[in-house]
Amino acid sequence: MNIRLSSDFLTGLLFCGLGALAIIIGSDYPIGTTSRMGAGYFPLVVSIGLILLGGVLIVRSMVSETEEVGAVDLRPLIVLLGGVLLFGFLIEDWGFPLAGLAVVIAAHIAGRDFKPLQTGLLAVGLVIFCVALFSYGLGLNLPHTRFW
């Protein structure tokens, strides 16, 4: 995917969006006074600052020539994040070994390095290594890794 929009413009939108979001969600937090600030005072000030900066970036992108974002490779983004999410969903009910295999396989698919035999060997090797190091060696509590 090739994005021909200016990176300043998009960053400006992002900052404004985040600032606005924080103001909307935090709209019912008490503001308080300067001497006794409520929970909402500080986030409000920061959010306004963020929106102002976003505005500066948007204006700047319109008055002067700025860099385009350029090519974005969506495959690693989607597949790699998918793998991490899968790890999160699998780890508690299905255990670490399965979740770990999923991450390694997803990583190789994301990087266009997937070859069934090599990826499988690497995945199994890494999972065994991690169980030995983290679960037995360092005593971390990884689900379904204690067989005896």
Place this chain on the structure above:
Amino acid sequence: MELFNDLLLGFSVALTPMNLVYGFLGVLLGTVIGVLPGLGPVATISILLPVTFALPAPAALIMLAGIYYGAQYGGSTTAILVNLPGESSSVVTAIDGYQMARKGQAGLALATAALCSFIAGTLATVVIAVAAPALAEVALDFGPADYFSLMLFGLVAAVILAHGSIVKAIGMILVGILLGTIGIDANTSVERFTFGVPSFGDGIDFAVIAMGMFGIGETISNLGGTDQSRTFVKEVKNLWPRWADIKRFIRPALRGTALGGCLGLLPGGGPVLASFSTYALEKKLSKTPGEFGKGAIEGVAGPEAANNAAAQTAFIPMLTLGLPSSAVMALMIGALMMQGLSPGPQLMNQRPDLFWGLIASMWLGNLMLVILNLPLVGIWVKLLSVPYRMLYPAIMLFCCIGVYSIHNNALDVVLAAIFGGFGFLAKKLHCEPAPLLLGFILGPMIEETLRRALLISHGDPMVFVERPISLSFLVLTFLLLIVLVAPMIRVTRQRAFEESTD
């Protein structure tokens, strides 16, 4: 004499077998990740944070610090042999180091890098031992208003010295500060931005953000890039420098140590800026500036000494003020907090064993690194031939394990994925993730000191200019802001970073 006793205490802590082992593990691991491009100390330290939770505080800090300066050493090996900086701070080393290696002087370049780093590390350790207690003494007089102004100064300084657009860097700091407000407000017990999720009440864990943005986010953008084919110098011989070589590199090394040591104190300054400035300085001082870029030993010695000195003096504001000057120092503060310790001037009196043990371990660590890096350089050369396709699945797996084991909470893994996506987006938009991390760590402290200062002064903002310490930091901040808009500095700053991308 007190200094002597303190150092003695430090060595008695650092020399216990357990701390020696963890220190060694730290520098070994640091060297490995420094040698391997694509995995930095920030990601590694955040992955290991949950692991260090089980260790006693000194062992944990000693190991994490070892990773940090070990990575500086390891990064230069890759820079010299592959012309690929293993660490961002060794970008400069690659310029002349690789040229030396191509001329058959790989051994000399490696030895120069290691010895100059060792000289700088030794001197910087002494500086920390002398300066840190004095600074901590001063810091005990700091009130909330002073701390607020100090942190404001720290954030502005970090912005100036960061790469790329200043507006974007400030924006990322603000996003980080906003993320830091997530959780139950300590003063009023109001839940902020928790979306009703109970585990958000304590805020997002800092390691989740660090690992998401640095570990996962960076891997995504690395995979999107084109494959770098590596042509590296495999032959390393004549490791030991001759007397004539030592005479050539000792002065640049000392100058680099001095300059790097000063720049390391500044928030956001750190090793990268230190090595660039020293390179520029040496080129200016040299009688034969034409040799720079073609394998000048001074171009390796100065920057290597500078980045190591800066890496170590960066500990001074962290240990004495609780002020992180870089993402790695922010992680160190995170590690201290996980141990139930609050970084700041009182740390040295409360835990002298930790404070002086860490300082003593830095010198021991530097000594271990010279041994690891010179005789064992053959092993690192082999490590360089491990292809990246074997590495990144392992990095991802370690990240997942690291995030999960902070609280044994699968929700943290999902959050890390979200921050990974955000980190990738930020990188595509040319926004640096490090300022966000700094804002996230400093945000809660800034809010707390702001509220306390104004509570004491009954809402009178003059409190910030009435106190001399606070006023001086505000004046410094103001001066920095002027520098920020001054065209001359902007040009040089741009040039320094443009050279880095070549």
